[in-house]
Amino acid sequence: MFNFFRTKPKNYTDLSNEDFKTGMTAKDAVIIDVRTAGEFHSGKIKGARNIDLMGPGFMGQIQNLPKDKKYYLYCRSGNRSGQACEIMADMGFESTHNLAGGIMSWPYEVV
Template structure:
């Protein structure tokens, strides 16, 4: 029984990671506010220092992250980014767990986007 449970857990984790979609932030040219959301998961301080136009800021470290993202339409495509890519990848996995259907991690984060768009 224990081996079966471990197998089920392994398959579930593999399936979850297979669902992860990543796009280079250098390739990101914008989003359609009617059908998509751009989610910045950096801290408020980082966000206030600069952000991508139209981004919604919900701090990954916030104790009520799950509650805050609950207001986002789960059927919209969510583009998520942070400073360099770590928090956005974690956020992407959490959003998928919460039932968001299409979440894309913008790899490279704000730092790469900012340097590419100067």
């Protein structure tokens, strides 16, 4: 009844810290940090590559990724990575996962 803010269902999955950590260890998993380069260098999840959602090259870099992988995205709070998941899903990526709460809620090691 009051769901008029979201016009379509999410086509990605929000994951808890535990589920994200488990999923990112899969053989075909790709971990993407969508924060700025400065944020990325201040501490990242091990194995993550940086593709800045707000950077001018975001769309070009995403277009070159294979669509048959499982993508695990995060940012500071989970908002930008959710947007990035949505963009990727709209581009035909079938397995995109967002770290709910972002790296701020990540209780595990950052490097």
